[in-house]
Amino acid sequence: MAMTADALAEKIQKGHKVEAADEMPPEYREALVNLMMQQADSELSGAYGYVPWIEKAPNIHEKLLVAQIVKDEVNHAYRMFNLLEELGVPMEERIRKMDEQLKMRIDPDAESIGSARVADDKRVNIFYYPIESWTDFIMFNFCMDRGAGHQLEDAMDCSYAPWCRTIKGIFKEEMMHVNHGDTWVKKLASDPATKKEVQEALNRWYPRTMNIFGRPGSRKNVTYQKFRLKQRDNEEVRQAFKRDLEKSLEGTGLQLPEWTPDYDESV
16 A cells, blocks of 8 residues: 655655555656656657658668667656556557657747646646757757756656666767767858857747757646655756756857746746
8 A cells, every 4th residue: 555645755865765556655656657658758859850850860870870869769668658657647548649749840930939738738848949950950959959968867766766777878878879869960060151050049949949858846846856856946957958058069069048047837
């Protein structure tokens, strides 16, 4: 029988790892499923968003690399959906619904949507924005895969042991995706013919990525930290991402644009 939420939180803060659903009080299970759905939906959405760039990649070598990224992302989604199914979440029905939701993209000329998203769609809302060019694709890869890596770091030592074990492999592959973006950003920034274009892409995707981390001190994040499903506040993760991005841009001549916080106050 599951113990109370407070009793489990106390055990977790002392280093306990949860292995099975029968250990979970409702508050813990709800928080865990919400976070894991966010990752699963985002992994699948990322894969779908990258698919067109296999065909549009500039050479056969890049087609292979982008195809590998797509394969990795679908595999990440598959592994996350399997974890959720073990907790009793009906995944086939959810994936069928997502196949429709993932087609949704906002108008490329629309203003920033901040952190807003469709209520039952758990993917990070950066996936609503269309990717318009190869340089756009590269900057999305450069910013978003790095941002996802920073979010995954907390889960690698979270209190739900099956998720920890899964995340370790996913994280290694995400770092390979980040390296792909880094290599291309340096290449595009060093070419006078593409320097302006890549700066403009950074101006678009950096603010959108900064919005994925959520509001500082959010109610949900307090619960996540209580159960060690996350280790840090949203703002700590955002600032770690920003420092990492600044370091990666050193020597490129690219400049981070200003970012104005735009948080969803309901979470």
